[in-house]
Amino acid sequence: MTSNHLATELPSWSKLQQLHDTKGAKYDLRQAFKADPKRFEKYSEQFKGTKTDASLLVDYSKNLIDDEVLKTLLDLAREAKVEEQRDAMYAGVKVNSSEGRSVLHIALRDLPEKFKSKAEGVDEVKPELEHIKAFSDAVRSGSHKGYSGKQIKSIVNIGIGGSNLGPLMVTQALKPYAKKDLEAHYVSNIDGTHLAEALRACDPETTVFIIASKTFTTQETITNANSARDWFLKTAKDESHISKHFVALSTNVKEATAFGIDKANMFKFWDWVGGRYSLWSAIGLSIAIVIGYENFEQLLLGAHELDVHFKEAPLEKNIPVLLATIGIWYNNFFDAQSYAQLPYDQYMHRFAAYFQQASMESLGKGVTKNGKRVDYQTGEVLWGEPGTDGQHAFYQLIHQGTKLIPCDFIAPIETQNPLGKHHDILLSNFFAQPEALAFGKTAEEAKGELSAQDQSNDFLIQSKIFTGNRPTNSILAQKITPATLGALIALYEHKIAVQGFIWNVNAYDQFGVELGKVLAKKILPALEAGDPNKPGDHDSSTSGLISYYLKNRKGH
Ligand SMILES: O=P(O)(O)OC[C@H]1O[C@@H](O)[C@@H](O)[C@@H](O)[C@@H]1O
Numbered sequence: 281m282t283s284n285h286l287a288t289e290l291p292s293w294s295k296l297q298q299l300h301d302t303k304g305a306k307y308d309l310r311q312a313f314k315a316d317p318k319r320f321e322k323y324s325e326q327f328k329g330t331k332t333d334a335s336l337l338v339d340y341s342k343n344l345i346d347d348e349v350l351k352t353l354l355d356l357a358r359e360a361k362v363e364e365q366r367d368a369m370y371a372g373v374k375v376n377s378s379e380g381r382s383v384l385h386i387a388l389r390d391l392p393e394k395f396k397s398k399a400e401g402v403d404e405v406k407p408e409l410e411h412i413k414a415f416s417d418a419v420r421s422g423s424h425k426g427y428s429g430k431q432i433k434s435i436v437n438i439g440i441g442g443s444n445l446g447p448l449m450v451t452q453a454l455k456p457y458a459k460k461d462l463e464a465h466y467v468s469n470i471d472g473t474h475l476a477e478a479l480r481a482c483d484p485e486t487t488v489f490i491i492a493s494k495t496f497t498t499q500e501t502i503t504n505a506n507s508a509r510d511w512f513l514k515t516a517k518d519e520s521h522i523s524k525h526f527v528a529l530s531t532n533v534k535e536a537t538a539f540g541i542d543k544a545n546m547f548k549f550w551d552w553v554g555g556r557y558s559l560w561s562a563i564g565l566s567i568a569i570v571i572g573y574e575n576f577e578q579l580l581l582g583a584h585e586l587d588v589h590f591k592e593a594p595l596e597k598n599i600p601v602l603l604a605t606i607g608i609w610y611n612n613f614f615d616a617q618s619y620a621q622l623p624y625d626q627y628m629h630r631f632a633a634y635f636q637q638a639s640m641e642s643l644g645k646g647v648t649k650n651g652k653r654v655d656y657q658t659g660e661v662l663w664g665e666p667g668t669d670g671q672h673a674f675y676q677l678i679h680q681g682t683k684l685i686p687c688d689f690i691a692p693i694e695t696q697n698p699l700g701k702h703h704d705i706l707l708s709n710f711f712a713q714p715e716a717l718a719f720g721k722t723a724e725e726a727k728g729e730l731s732a733q734d735q736s737n738d739f740l741i742q743s744k745i746f747t748g749n750r751p752t753n754s755i756l757a758q759k760i761t762p763a764t765l766g767a768l769i770a771l772y773e774h775k776i777a778v779q780g781f782i783w784n785v786n787a788y789d790q791f792g793v794e795l796g797k798v799l800a801k802k803i804l805p806a807l808e809a810g811d812p813n814k815p816g817d818h819d820s821s822t823s824g825l826i827s828y829y830l831k832n833r834k835g836h
Pocket residue numbers: 440441442443492493494495496497498501555556641790793
């Protein structure tokens with residue numbers, strides 16, 4: 281299923297522009313809620329797993345939308361053939377056209393084999409899960425021992441980008457499910473500090489290194505893995521001990537073998553698993569070790585149930601489609617420059633960082649799948665921090681700044697750590713912030729709060745006005761369990777897919793990460809040679825910086 285369109289050529293695009301100009305820009309949420317007491321019921325959806333405890337309520341009523349806008353947004357989705365593109369993706373069509381690959385992270389969690397996606401390797405998903413189960417059980421139970429016979433106490437996942445962010449985010453978000461006497465470290469940065477700090481907390485006799493790299497050629501990961509091996513061998517001495525302490529997660533068996541990893545210690549996945557969609561694959565091995573295989577399976581099943589929802593719910597009730605199209609409404613018609621994800625759950629502190637990669641690497645594209653340069657904005661700039669920390673840092677700008685920043689607020693109904701009044705206080709903030717953003721404070725109200733003397737102080741009155749009409753979605757999860765987290769991640773993955781379908785960009789390649797890597801490889805020899813007078817052939821800025829570095833570095 282390919283589509284030729286520029287999004288701006290779709291009939292509903294110009295209608296949306298008109299709707300924005302005639303009413304969207306002036307949309308008043310106070311009036312909208314007054315006019316329709318059932319607005320919340322109308323513009324909210326519940327998602328409940330049938331075989332898991334996944335449970336989400338998504339309230340999108342505090343958006344600058346009405347029935348006509350919503351209908352037109354969904355028309356746009358239909359004109360862009362979102363349903364057909366989704367079905368093609370699920371079936372295993374090579375929708376990643378630039379790389380000639382299917383996009384089948386949904387097949388990794390299709391444990392009930394509902395979608396029957398077709399691609400080489402789909403039938404190996406379950407055996408590979410068995411492999412993950414066996415290894416994670418062995419590490420957790422203590423039956424997998426280190427070379428000196430001791431039980432494993434630490435795991436170090438060495439990987440970057442998609443081979444790091446997913447497992448890191450999930451193991452943090454699901455920390456209450458973690459095995460208590462097992463430390464998990466995640467090393468990604470080439471900055472030696474990252475590895476050095478992790479190793480300081482580890483003992484070579486009781487540490488397993490998980491080398492996670494789809495390509496197994498990524499400079500940071502291979503360099504870190506080699507340094508970890510050197511560190512290990514300094515104590516272990518004998519290379520034959522490596523097999524008990526190093527495993528590889530990769531699609532590249534050849535490179536992993538060349539690194540010295542035993543076939544038995546390789547966990548494979550397939551080229552139809554994109555790095556930023558890979559936590560469901562062998563890349564999730566550290567998740568299974570930390571929270572146990574049964575919980576890992578719940579994560580997969582929760583995501584699968586959301587996959588079913590995305591596949592089967594009519595667009596009007598389809599949560600990823602609603603969030604994606606409402607996002608396009610602001611990104612393309614209100615010129616919103618960014619979008620914030622604000623989890624009111626301390627354990628979810630890496631959630632926005634995770635979706636920064638998933639969304640921005642997927643949708644940061646400037647050409648359509650047919651190679652036409654787009655004449656509209658694509659990927660949202662995604663950012664965020666957990667509430668309430670964010671409130672005391674950047675919310676000022678969201679409330680009263682000059683930029684429109686649509687936000688998603690996410691919170692669990694049940695906390696993992698009941699502690700006095702804490703959760704009610706947290707949730708009171710979760711409810712209050714979207715309310716303040718939507719309804720603001722008028723000049724009259726601001727004036728009413730001032731002393732008689734200050735009521736003529738126009739600066740004070742103006743400064744205390746909250747314009748309101750700042751759009752938000754509020755997502756209430758019953759509890760951040762493995763299945764609910766799986767569903768939540770899948771929800772946002774599919775939001776990305778839908779936006780990619782509508783903008784007609786390939787959300788599954790990442791050529792933008794290449795150029796800098798190539799240039800770094802060219803620069804490295806000059807740094808190793810160390811002659812400040814020979815920085816290489818560059819512009820004066822780059823040469824000047826390299827020379828300055830070489831002149832001033834010490835202790836090399
Ligand atoms: O898993 P490997 O192959 O090491 O890639 C790690 C990361 O590299 C980056 O440059 C991107 O391409 C990411 O999508 C990818 O997740």
